Amino acid sequence: MDINGPVESTVIEERPGRRRLPPQERRQQIIDGAVAFFAEVGFDGKTRDLAKRLGVTQSLLFNYFATKDELIEAVYEHVYLNRLAPDWPDRLTDRSVPLRDRLLAFYKEYSTLIFQYEWMRIFISSGLSGAELNRRYLKHLGELILKPVLHEIEFAARSDEVPTMEDIWNLHGGIVYIGIRQHIYRTPCPDDPSVAITRAVDRFLLAFGVEQG
Amino acid sequence: MDINGPVESTVIEERPGRRRLPPQERRQQIIDGAVAFFAEVGFDGKTRDLAKRLGVTQSLLFNYFATKDELIEAVYEHVYLNRLAPDWPDRLTDRSVPLRDRLLAFYKEYSTLIFQYEWMRIFISSGLSGAELNRRYLKHLGELILKPVLHEIEFAARSDEVPTMEDIWNLHGGIVYIGIRQHIYRTPCPDDPSVAITRAVDRFLLAFGVEQG
DNA sequence: AATCTTATTGAGCAAATGATCTATAATTCT
């Protein structure tokens, strides 16, 4: 017996006629669709194709976004927003936790966030087209994440060598490259990148004599 | 006194009228211009803009290439061709040379080849758009370069750990990422990447106990 | 049930764009 409310509400209604949605909701639906669409075909994808995929008229898009560029801007914001969790700087510098654990926790969490089709492709596309948000994101990443990582490794280093910022970018790049191979090049990749990440982090720490438990 | 022939022949003639070139030469000129153009604006750049940059009519382009896609294909071939020097597999496996020297020689040579505006951007653009040449290139890279590198490091390894193919891709990705930051993200980068490369290679070799002179 | 509000549609415009075709003039050959 169905006592938990209308299950049929979860069934997608294939009603071919027009479907009237609250503007807020429709706007979000368009953005979500646009993210998936532009990730797949690039920002030169045609608004008519996007509309067709949404099951909606092309002219409707321009009711919610004055221009295509404005829609793309909304896509940027939706994708870039909250990708850098605000608590990472604190967690990365919490010296009550072994540095290796902090780094592994960060990169495993971060990689599940960014090793996603839509993020990877929109990130690279927007980088290619010189989007301001892209440069801002990388600057934030450097300042809020990588620079603290540098200092933590410096602090924990037991060897005479100490890492440079370029070394940190190298560590980071090697890891990000997994996502690039997966979603940009569409090359065969390990299903679970965490072992490659672990090994990369361990090699890095080893080079600077950081204790690894 | 000018006795060494007509110097003025090296002066670029700003003749505004039509300039008739041998087809072979014009074709090459168009390809070269297209490489620079598409690298800058992406493959959705307009043929009219390309023609204007070349100082030539748009219709002329279609005299040399039946379609825009055919032109792009020619751009791919021009850019991808001979990027992987055929002697690297041999040089990388020449055990009369210390492994570290071989790796450093390869990556310094390879990085000067690929850390270039046009290559980097066309490589990434073509990867995004799923070009077949891109996947073929990466497959070749893996088979002809990275797999030998793996075996050489395995052979030279003095630690109990031995690298995996994923580790090699990680080494490679960390290095390539320099070029991505430079030309895709247009982020501040070291003028000379060779010190970062050297340090990355040394960290890698250290992790597997390879002698480093 | 009738009315009102407005989200959505469908037709269509103006500019952009890939591609075509004929006229023109640069270069070569005789």
Next chain:
DNA sequence: AGAATTATAGATCATTTGCTCAATAAGATT
């Protein structure tokens, strides 16, 4: 120098594409 060849230009076509606007109907209100 004149004729022949053909690389190039200029005009133009057929679609495509971002965008507009008046008409329509879905859902809320009374």
